[in-house]
Amino acid sequence: GENVEQHPSTLSVQEGDSAVIKCTYSDSASNYFPWYKQELGKGPQLIIDIRSNVGEKKDQRIAVTLNKTAKHFSLHITETQPEDSAVYFCAASASRGSTLGRLYFGRGTQLTVWP
Amino acid sequence: NAGVTQTPKFQVLKTGQSMTLQCAQDMNHEYMSWYRQDPGMGLRLIHYSVGAGITDQGEVPNGYNVSRSTTEDFPLRLLSAAPSQTSVYFCASSFDRGAEAFFGQGTRLTVV
Numbered sequence: 001g002e003n004v005e006q007h008p009s010t011l012s013v014q015e016g017d018s019a020v021i022k023c024t025y026s027d028s029a030s031n032y033f034p035w036y037k038q039e040l041g042k043g044p045q046l047i048i049d050i051r052s053n054v055g056e057k058k059d060q061r062i063a064v065t066l067n068k069t070a071k072h073f074s075l076h077i078t079e080t081q082p083e084d085s086a087v088y089f090c091a092a093s094a095s096r097g098s099t100l101g102r103l104y105f106g107r108g109t110q111l112t113v114w115p
Numbered sequence: 116n117a118g119v120t121q122t123p124k125f126q127v128l129k130t131g132q133s134m135t136l137q138c139a140q141d142m143n144h145e146y147m148s149w150y151r152q153d154p155g156m157g158l159r160l161i162h163y164s165v166g167a168g169i170t171d172q173g174e175v176p177n178g179y180n181v182s183r184s185t186t187e188d189f190p191l192r193l194l195s196a197a198p199s200q201t202s203v204y205f206c207a208s209s210f211d212r213g214a215e216a217f218f219g220q221g222t223r224l225t226v227v
Contacts, residue, residue: 032213043205043218044158089157093213101146101212102173105157
């Protein structure tokens with residue numbers, strides 16, 4: 001099955017700085033890459049996703065980039081704010097094969113934004 | 116919109132006891148799944164269902180059973196609880212495989 005690696009496991013930034021979280025995947029059949037934010041005591045919530053037919057997607061302060069050749073994708077948060085503090089998970093999903101549609105998650109990144 | 120509702124939020128079990136974690140969604144989603152979240156391990160898939168009457172195993176299915184008699188409900192049964200099943204459990208649903216997954220608030224289970 002798919003193997004998703006996520007780095008770093010913890011990340012501390014000053015308010016206003018940028019944060020970057022990186023993930024790699026192993027299955028070339030994966031073509032859907034969502035990012036989830038999990039606040040303390042809550043379930044993960046989708047913040048942005050990208051499919052393999054595009055290389056970059058932006059939504060206000062959040063952007064995701066995808067390099068299919070290298071099998072890695074990244075989350076970029078600009079102008080960070082204290083409310084961005086949370087655990088972030090990347091995931092990968094394939095559109096064909098025995099694991100069709102199953103989400104494989106990275107181990108998460110604890111982001112702390114200091115005021 | 117309630118979304119995905121999980122009950123209970125917290126549960127303590129003794130080793131060997133059985134219980135059912137409830138999950139219900141009101142979005143008419145076909146695809147539902149159960150994950151467990153352990154520190155430093157991310158979310159691991161236990162079981163999933165692509166529609167009523169159809170279930171399949173994920174990465175870590177041992178010790179758990181599921182059924183899907185309706186589109187709305189997807190309960191997870193622990194047959195004989197073990198301390199290794201101490202975890203936070205999340206139910207999720209999506210319109211289809213490969214679509215946005217909506218998660219419940221989780222059930223924190225402790226087995227003593």
